[in-house]
Amino acid sequence: MKNECSIVGDLLALWMDGLVSGDTAAFVEEHLDRCPACHARMEQLRAPAAPQAAAQEARAFRDFAARWNKKRRRILAAFAALALAAALLAACLFSSAVFGTANFVSAAAGLARVTLLNEPWAEIAREPKVVLAAPETDLTDYMAARGFAENEQERMGALRVFEKDGAKEYVLCSVNRWFARWVW
Ligand SMILES: [Zn+2]
Structure with a gap:
């Protein structure tokens, strides 16, 4: 029943927060029992949005950290190569001058x-x-x-x-x- 669905839709959030009277609650629950569409909508509302967002954020942070680590490793490797080259050059100049x-x-x-x-x-x-x-x-x-x-x-x-x-x-x-x- 379309009309009933829209009423239940309006009441759903209030019902979930326990803010409706006993009669209204019974009406909503009875409807949810036999209407898959509204039931699905209720499940969607009930799905914990916050943990999902947190998980997403954590994933994003992990990706960022991994990228940053990779970049940092590359930077460190570049610095190490530079330092080694400088040390070798210094050693060669020293070697050339002294020996x-x-x-x-x-x-x-x-x-x-x-x-x-x-x-x-x-x-x-x-x-x-x-x-x-x-x-x-x-x-x-x-x-x-x-x-x-x-x-x-x-x-x-x-x-x-x-x-x-x-x-x-x-x-x-x-x-x-x-x-x-x-x-x-
Ligand atoms: Zn419905």
Whole structure:
């Protein structure tokens, strides 16, 4: 019955809040029992809207948090990559300035061998050749082991000259507290 449906529709909210008289309540309930359309409408009104909204909000927040986390991870990764690149660049510049080689790893390994393991010398680069040695190590010994003899007359300060069968090698020597550096 259409007319009855519209009356029940008007009363539904009041009935749900318990604000109708006993007769009206009985009328509404009796109608709801036999009218699927109004019953469905009542169910809809009764469905807790607030928790649904809260759930939706929670979901939205979770999505946002996930997106933000992903973004933050990307930002952190970018920063880490930048920091690593900067550190490597600094290490290379340091390596280049102090040891005469762009290879920081080999310079550090060579320095460790010479200073920590007390090896007499360590070659840390090939082109140009760079050798690190303990500060007190004599370059003459190193060259003698390779069959070279020093030509004292041709020595020019830190640049020393060695000969073997007419071939000459020029070695630039410098030394500090921790190591000697020989560059060919
Ligand atoms: Zn109805």
